Amino acid sequence: MKIDRIEAIPYSIPYSRPLAFASGYVSDAEHVLIRMHTDEGISGVADLPPRPYTYGETQQSAMAVVETIFAPAILGLDPLERGKIHAILNRTVHNQTAKGAIDIALWDIIGKSCDKPVSSLLGAYTDRMSVSHMLGFKPASELLDEAVSIRAEYGINTFKLKVGRRPLALDIEACHVLRDGLGSDVDIYLDANRGWTANEALEVLRRTEGLGLSLLEEPCDAKETMSRRRLVTKSAIPVVGDESVPTAGDVSRELLSGGCNAISIKTARSGFTEAQQILGLCTGLGIDVVMGNQIDSQIGTLATIAFGAAHEATSRRAGELSNFLDMSDDLLAEPLTIINGTIKVRDVPGVGADIDPERLERYRQDR
Structure with a gap:
């Protein structure tokens, strides 16, 4: 099994009640959906929530590092080669939520391939x-x-x-x-x-x-x-x-x-x-x-x-x-x-995050 494609899909969903804290304020969840695909038809999903006022990542910068830095370096690798994949990711400093989302997508694939919940x-x-x-x-x-x-x-x-x-x-x-x-x-x-x-x-x-x-x-x-x-x-x-x-x-x-x-x-x-x-x-x-x-x-x-x-x-x-x-x-x-x-915990293979295609189409921002 090999990783053959990674999608970084920007989307935005309004908060029904904006959230405030000492370091920032958010009125919309401007996140990136990560979908990692394999040549055996198994896909892994993760959510990437940039927090620019805390970690310096933005929706645009997170997409860029995934699409132009991380994805080209890990395409063709087996999802089980997590050690090798993390060594590649760690060549780039910071960008923690981008790295975290890729790791969760890997585990989602592994769980589905084993027919076991990741938990x-x-x-x-x-x-x-x-x-x-x-x-x-x-x-x-x-x-x-x-x-x-x-x-x-x-x-x-x-x-x-x-x-x-x-x-x-x-x-x-x-x-x-x-x-x-x-x-x-x-x-x-x-x-x-x-x-x-x-x-x-x-x-x-x-x-x-x-x-x-x-x-x-x-x-x-x-x-x-x-x-x-x-x-x-x-x-x-x-x-x-x-x-x-x-x-x-x-x-x-x-x-x-x-x-x-x-x-x-x-x-x-x-x-x-x-x-x-x-x-x-x-x-x-x-x-x-x-x-x-x-x-x-x-x-x-x-x-x-x-x-x-x-x-x-x-x-x-x-x-x-x-x-x-x-x-x-x-x-x-x-x-x-x-x-x-x-x-x-959802008793299904992987993490259990099945995406509603209609909702994704409604909120995605790259159309």
Whole structure:
């Protein structure tokens, strides 16, 4: 079996509710659908979500690197030659979501060729993942109303609060209102997307002490080396690296330097292969992990579930799997469903992301 063609299809789907965070704002999911074809008629699918304000990739640059750099170098190779393919991809620095999408498409082909779900090939620890839901940048009362509604409709009991782009007092108020309104059995954690300084993060921790917050994600820029190390030392809860740790090398640097003591794994930027390397580093060092979200579509969410459910460490915490609820539509032929706060792994060969051709035709941008 040989790779004989790779498609990079740009598409755009509006968000029903634009999403904002400290590092950026999105009103449309301007992604790239990767379809990798083989000479035996088996195809692999993956979603590529560029995030220009975080990693510097755009829809146009991602398409260009796939079509002009990566595809010509790996055409003719067997999808099982992942080591050789990754050595080729790694000659080019950065472009993490492009590399991640190619890797996921490879695994999709491998699963289909073996007639096995990819999650089974990766580890098959469980058949479902618990879901966390993202809240952000509304008045505290509206955030509480949203959380109560989401919990009632989907059974979700874990909430990630986006902070860091408004006065500290508003973020602190939101923490108190959510805890008071949701009760002590709900998991609440914070993500500042580098929006604070280390000293501001310490102030927030001081003023939210006793609320039972579980994690503090990417509170400040990793370039604040000394201050961030001091924050990690003083924080009573794990400080999670996210944007600062897109690769296994970055993970080892931040953990060994004391820049964080927990890691967000995102398959959209690491694929499954490097995500395994990252997970191995973390489990070997006794470091907590959480399955993060790149504002993924349902296609990308399926990939996160496939990896997260495959391993014990990645399934301990709720994964960030609900951002697709804010998209007005999707490309999947069979939409995802959240039941009792969980999403099941699809028991089909590959990752399970069958594309609806009519939806793809409606939203593609290269016509």
